[in-house]
Amino acid sequence: MSTTTDPALGTAAADTAPAVMTRRHRLILTLLLGAQFMLAADFSILNVALPDLGRSLGFALSDLQWVTTAFSLAAAGFTLLFGRVADLFGRRRLFLIGMALLTAASLVGGLADAPGVLLAGRVAQGFATAIVTPAALSLLTTSFPEGPLRARALGLNGAMLSAGFITGAVLGGVLTDFLSWRWAFFINVPVGVLVLVLALSVLKESRAERAGKLDVPGAVTVSGGLLALVYGITAAQSHGWTSAGTLVPLAIGVALLVLFWFIELHTAEPLASLRVLTRRSVRWGNLGGLVTFTMGSGVTFLMTLYLQQVLGYSPLVTGLSFGLLGAAAFVGGTVAPKVIGRLGGPQALVVGLLVQASASFMLAALGGHSKSWIVLVLAGTAVAGFGHISAVVAYMVTATSGLPDSEQGLATGLTTLTQLVGLTLGIPVLSSVATARVHALQATHSAADAVLGGVRLALLVNGGVLVAGALAIGLFFALPGRRTAAVAA
Known part of the structure; x- marks a missing residue:
C-alpha cells in the first residue's frame, strides 16, 4: 500500500483512492451539502421573525427564548447518541428518518395556532437535527477518503454551514416582512421532500463493519x-x-x-470509545471548534445589538448587512483545504482562530453617532467570517482524521455537539459581559453609548478568548515536534 502525506495532520497516511472527484462523489456532495445548508439555516431563520411570531401566537416576551431553547436542547442533547446509532444501524437509514422528521416538524411549526404546538414542532426539529447532522457528516467522511478529497468536501461543508446560517438570518427577515413568519417553517417542506427523493437514489447504506449493542x-x-x-x-x-x-x-x-x-x-x-475521546487530534480539534463557534455566534449577536441599538438600523437591513460575512465565509471554506494541505490541520486551525481574533479587535474600534461606521462593520465581519470558517474546516478535518470508518459517526457526532454547544454558549456568555458593562455606564452615558461600551468590551473579550485558544492549540498540539505523538495517541 502506498502512502502520502496526510494534509490534516502532516503525517504519513495510507492513500489508495483517486485524488479527483468522480461523478458519484459530486452527487453525494451536492445532496449532503444541501441538507447541511437547510439545517444551518434553521438555526437562524427565526431570529428576526421572533417578535412577529410572539404577537401572532400570544407568547409572553419572557417566553420567546423557548422558541430557540426548545430547538437547542433537543439538538445538543441527542447528537452524540445518534452519531453512534448511525454507526451501528446505518447512516443512510438515520439520515432518511431524520430528514422525514424535520420536514414533518417544519410543517407542524408553520401550521401552529398555539405556543404549545409551535414548541412541539421546534423540539421535533431539534431532535431531527440531532439525527441528520452526524449521519450526514459521517456519510460525507466515509464517502471521501482521508486526504485532499475529504479536506475539500469538509471545506465546502463548512462554507455551506456559514452560508446557511447567514442566509437564514436574511431570509427570515425577508419572509417575515413580505409574507409571514410561518414561511420560515414552510420553506423547509419542499426542500426536505426533494432531499429525501434524491437521497433514496444517490446514497448507499454505510455502517460499522461489526454490529454491536447500544x-x-x-x-x-x-x-x-x-x-x-x-x-x-x-x-x-x-x-x-x-x-x-x-x-x-x-x-x-x-x-x-x-x-x-x-x-x-x-x-x-x-457508546463512546475512550480511544476516540482521549485521542489528541479529537480533543484539541474539538477545543478549537468550541472556541470558534462560541465566539463566532457571539460576534453576530453583538453586531446585531450595535447595528440596531447604536446605529438605528432596521432588522431587515441588519440581516442584509451580514451578507458580506456570508460571502467571505464561503470563500474561506473553499480556500481552507489548500491551507490545510500546505500547513496541516492543527496549524491551519491556529491561523483561522487568529484571523477571527483580529476581526474582533478591529470591530472593538467601532464608534457611534455616525452610520458611516457600517463600513468597518462590513469589513470586520467579512474578516471574521473568513477566519471562522477556516477554523471550522480545520477543526473538522483534524477531529475526524486518523479514525476508522466504524468510528466516523461518533467522531462527527462529537464535532456536531461541539458546534451546537458553541452556538448555544456564545450569546449568553458575551451577552453577560456586554450587559454588565451597559449597566455600569447607564448612569453617566446615553443608552446608545452604554450599549456601545458593552459591545466594545465583549468584542475585546471575544478576541482574547480566540487568541488564548489559538495559543493553547499551537503550543500543546500544533507544533511540528508534537505531530507524530498526536497521531499515535
Missing part, C-alpha cells in the same frame, strides 16, 4: 447530562450565571457527564 446507560447519562448542561447555559441568559436556576442544572449536567465517563470505562461496548 450502550443504554451511557446513552441515558450523556443525553441527560447534555440536556441539563445546555439548559443551564441557556438559563444564564435570563436568570444570570449565579442563580439557582442556572447553577443547579449545570451541576446536574456535569455530574451526569462524569457518570457517563465512568460507565464508558467499564462497559464492554461503550
